[in-house]
Amino acid sequence: MDLLQGTLDMLVLRTLLFGPLHGYGIAKAIRSTSNEALDIEFGSLYPALKRLEMKGLIESNWEKSELNRRARYYRLTQSGREQLHAEHSKWAEFVNAIGLVMGKDPGKAEG
Amino acid sequence: MNWPNLKYIFPSRRRAEEREMLEELEALAAMAEPGELGNLTLAAENARQTWHFTTFDGTFADLRYALRTLRRQPGFVAVAVISLALGIGANSAIFSFADALLFRPLPIAHPGEVLNVSNSTPENASEGLSYPDYRDLRASNHSFEGLVAYRAPQMGVSLSSSAPPQMRMTMMVSDNFFNVLGITPALGRAFLDEEGKIPGRDPIAILGYDFWSTQCGADPSVVGRTLRLNGVDFQIVGVAPESFTGMEQLFRPALFVPLSMWGRLSPGSENPVEDRARHDLAVKGRLATGASLQSAQAEFDALGRNLERSWPRTNLNRRVAVRTEIKARIQQTPFRLIVVTMLMVLVGLVLIIACANVASLLLARARARGREVAIRLSIGAGRLRLVRQFMIESLVVALLAGVAALGVASAAMRFLSTLQVPNDIPIVLGLALDSRLLTFNLCAALVSCVLFGLAPALQSSRTELVPALKSGGLSGGARSRVIGRNILVVGQIALAMVLLIVSAMYVDGLRWIIGSNPGFRTDHLISMGLDPGARRYTPAQAHDFYRDLSARIHALPGVRSVALAEALPYSYAQTSVAVLPEGFQFPKGQTKATVMGGAIDENYLPALRIELLRGRPFGPADRAASPRVAIVNEEFAKVYWPNQNALGKHIRLNSPDGPPVEVVGIAKTCRYLFPSEAPRPYVYLPYEQNQRSRMALIAETFGDPTALAAPLREAVHAADPDVPVFDLMPVATYETRVISNWRVFLQMVTAVGMLGLILAMVGLYGLISYSVSRRTQEIGLRMAVGASREDVLRLVLRQGLILAFTGIAIGSALAALLAPVLTSGSIGQGTRYVATFAVPLALLAVSLAACYLPARRAARLDPIRALRHE
Numbered sequence: 001m002d003l004l005q006g007t008l009d010m011l012v013l014r015t016l017l018f019g020p021l022h023g024y025g026i027a028k029a030i031r032s033t034s035n036e037a038l039d040i041e042f043g044s045l046y047p048a049l050k051r052l053e054m055k056g057l058i059e060s061n062w063e064k065s066e067l068n069r070r071a072r073y074y075r076l077t078q079s080g081r082e083q084l085h086a087e088h089s090k091w092a093e094f095v096n097a098i099g100l101v102m103g104k105d106p107g108k109a110e111g
Numbered sequence: 112m113n114w115p116n117l118k119y120i121f122p123s124r125r126r127a128e129e130r131e132m133l134e135e136l137e138a139l140a141a142m143a144e145p146g147e148l149g150n151l152t153l154a155a156e157n158a159r160q161t162w163h164f165t166t167f168d169g170t171f172a173d174l175r176y177a178l179r180t181l182r183r184q185p186g187f188v189a190v191a192v193i194s195l196a197l198g199i200g201a202n203s204a205i206f207s208f209a210d211a212l213l214f215r216p217l218p219i220a221h222p223g224e225v226l227n228v229s230n231s232t233p234e235n236a237s238e239g240l241s242y243p244d245y246r247d248l249r250a251s252n253h254s255f256e257g258l259v260a261y262r263a264p265q266m267g268v269s270l271s272s273s274a275p276p277q278m279r280m281t282m283m284v285s286d287n288f289f290n291v292l293g294i295t296p297a298l299g300r301a302f303l304d305e306e307g308k309i310p311g312r313d314p315i316a317i318l319g320y321d322f323w324s325t326q327c328g329a330d331p332s333v334v335g336r337t338l339r340l341n342g343v344d345f346q347i348v349g350v351a352p353e354s355f356t357g358m359e360q361l362f363r364p365a366l367f368v369p370l371s372m373w374g375r376l377s378p379g380s381e382n383p384v385e386d387r388a389r390h391d392l393a394v395k396g397r398l399a400t401g402a403s404l405q406s407a408q409a410e411f412d413a414l415g416r417n418l419e420r421s422w423p424r425t426n427l428n429r430r431v432a433v434r435t436e437i438k439a440r441i442q443q444t445p446f447r448l449i450v451v452t453m454l455m456v457l458v459g460l461v462l463i464i465a466c467a468n469v470a471s472l473l474l475a476r477a478r479a480r481g482r483e484v485a486i487r488l489s490i491g492a493g494r495l496r497l498v499r500q501f502m503i504e505s506l507v508v509a510l511l512a513g514v515a516a517l518g519v520a521s522a523a524m525r526f527l528s529t530l531q532v533p534n535d536i537p538i539v540l541g542l543a544l545d546s547r548l549l550t551f552n553l554c555a556a557l558v559s560c561v562l563f564g565l566a567p568a569l570q571s572s573r574t575e576l577v578p579a580l581k582s583g584g585l586s587g588g589a590r591s592r593v594i595g596r597n598i599l600v601v602g603q604i605a606l607a608m609v610l611l612i613v614s615a616m617y618v619d620g621l622r623w624i625i626g627s628n629p630g631f632r633t634d635h636l637i638s639m640g641l642d643p644g645a646r647r648y649t650p651a652q653a654h655d656f657y658r659d660l661s662a663r664i665h666a667l668p669g670v671r672s673v674a675l676a677e678a679l680p681y682s683y684a685q686t687s688v689a690v691l692p693e694g695f696q697f698p699k700g701q702t703k704a705t706v707m708g709g710a711i712d713e714n715y716l717p718a719l720r721i722e723l724l725r726g727r728p729f730g731p732a733d734r735a736a737s738p739r740v741a742i743v744n745e746e747f748a749k750v751y752w753p754n755q756n757a758l759g760k761h762i763r764l765n766s767p768d769g770p771p772v773e774v775v776g777i778a779k780t781c782r783y784l785f786p787s788e789a790p791r792p793y794v795y796l797p798y799e800q801n802q803r804s805r806m807a808l809i810a811e812t813f814g815d816p817t818a819l820a821a822p823l824r825e826a827v828h829a830a831d832p833d834v835p836v837f838d839l840m841p842v843a844t845y846e847t848r849v850i851s852n853w854r855v856f857l858q859m860v861t862a863v864g865m866l867g868l869i870l871a872m873v874g875l876y877g878l879i880s881y882s883v884s885r886r887t888q889e890i891g892l893r894m895a896v897g898a899s900r901e902d903v904l905r906l907v908l909r910q911g912l913i914l915a916f917t918g919i920a921i922g923s924a925l926a927a928l929l930a931p932v933l934t935s936g937s938i939g940q941g942t943r944y945v946a947t948f949a950v951p952l953a954l955l956a957v958s959l960a961a962c963y964l965p966a967r968r969a970a971r972l973d974p975i976r977a978l979r980h981e
Contacts, residue, residue, distance in 0.1 A: 022138075022142075024142050024148070042139075042147075042148040042149050042154060043149045043157065046155070046157070047158045047160070047161060050158040065138075069142070070134075070138060071135070071139065
């Protein structure tokens, strides 16, 4: 399933709302919360993390992982939280608008 | 777009980040299933893009690579750098000259805020203001934070009461001059606000820095001492800072005094600061916050109309014009703009020729590098990356040339600094390697880098991969490169042709000037400038002084006659007269004309052998009380009374109710200011009826005039030791100095022409040599099947001559368009002959020589070895 431009950033921010995660953890979390529907390419996810970090929406530290390995954990910053909030309401509006245009499935109505 | 994080500009920072990133990715890979994370290298590469500045890594690498490549080709670098250094250096030198003549901003604080205020009348678009007008405008305007006025007279200055006075350029300035212009004295103080209110009360002076350091030995204790100025003692209160070199571009004032002292320094004239008809103050204003040129002009239009209503007698049709400094300078000295534009165009052409040379070399190199380019392209280098690589190489060459150009420029500037005016007061061009010049030089280097580098770089990056990789042979791209080089060489020859035609026309013009008669004699004459006004003589006293002095000098052995004149031909200090010739209809709005003219005594025309064509000379009968008379030159009669007899006509001087003078004689038109000037009207007035304080005394001698220099000075000393003597020199010196300036100018133009020729010939020679070396095999084959050495010689020469002919033809067409523009104004009057025959033939001969060397090399090829050549 392809993602709309900018949606990936939103998904990352949303995933980090639950708490700090490393890069692989974020990929897994998105996959499982979407019931395996969204399988994010790590090749796209990783640059997105770096981009968000550069914008100051997330920050990272080296921490011990669950398997006692060192890994880089990303967490939301305050401005990341605000950004997520803004994106969230924009997303809701967007979904609503698309829903209004699409209406009921016309194929079903006929059949 | 979000702004790049600046800390990533440092490579060390990026390297640290790189290490962390690799560690992170390794850790993640260990957690995930093998292959689950996909291509990690690509992920890392994409992540790096977010840092920006990674392009710099490439740039540093490119720079290193460029330096390495260039080091391996010292021949190419040398030819390119020398060509460009000559081109850029010539441009920088001319820029510095143009800057000194016209463009350099005033040496004051924030010169951009300062505007020029002048009168504008139907006769003269840029005239001075009178002091009362200035005072009124200063009090009533709101556009300027401060309005200053000044005039720059020459005065007799003596540092002690016993020393003989010397003529110096000085400035009389309004009290607020230093404060408004933001000039802080190096020593002592500026003028105070109240020093300028009461005429004649404040005999105080501020020395110019140059004068202080050369004449007073930079002695700080001069502050407080007195000096004598036109016979009046002044107290020195300060020294101007070194940076303030005056308000004129070429003359540096020796000292500054308050304008309120004007009256005491020029006795005989009525109180000049109350004279509304005396329009000779320069006025500048510093804009107030919120005001603009437009708003200031609008306000001064209204203020000017008020003055016109209140004082119709002196201010009728007199507007007040507000201009930027540069516009005012161009208005006042349009001639300088012509000279500057012309020189800039010529050296611009030289730079283009130089750039064409380097571009041509680069195109030749591009062929040799075809394989390198193809390999880099095939392993994934982008074309943009290649273009960047080539441009960096060009940039290195251009910057090297820019540095070398500074040497060329400073040599040329030393030569230009020898320009002088034929008077005692030196002009100071102040040419120096200053920051403005360095900036210009750098810009010229960068512009030429784009000019010569961009097209070859774009073309090289367009190499076709397969043929280039297969062999180094002539592919389609290479053939278009040869065509490109042909076009460049044709262009070079065409531009060189234009340069040569223009300079040849000037040289021819100079020969004509030197060879032709100026209309007056210069041999057996010696003259000196005198100003008894500097001793506070009234004109009547000065008249007695001159009568007495003339008698003394006439009695000297070796003197044939003695004459007086207000202005000598070719002297810098020319004078003019406002005239209203009888019956002449001026254009609407204009009431009078300002023509050159001056007072002479009855001995002047005979002494200078200025021929009187009709009428009578001035004689002893023309006294102050007798009817007023004048002699005009032929040109005056032709302009104002065409097809009429000028004798007996009347001219009113200065204004419609001025005194009428009768034309009693017509003199032959001679030259007055420049050797190459167009004929101009001139009026001679008898000294007896037009007494002046400042005059030139001319002694006609039997023998060598220089022998009389010392006796003349002694005669003045005996008459009055305090009268300053200046410009004491044979009249021939005026002519040689004027001509030597033209010679400097012409040598400069010729040097520019030769430079263009040499660079173009290097280009032609380079191209023909290159083409011979490319065609070695072909030539060998031709010889093997029977072509003689002459055939080969002809073959190569023909190729060169086709280029030369094409260039000369295009150059002729260009010159026909450009030469009339470039030689317009009063500079040079060349003949058609030179342009149409001499230059093209010379250029053809030099082109032939440039092609002959490689052609001979081709003809001497050993066919066997040539066939094996690759």
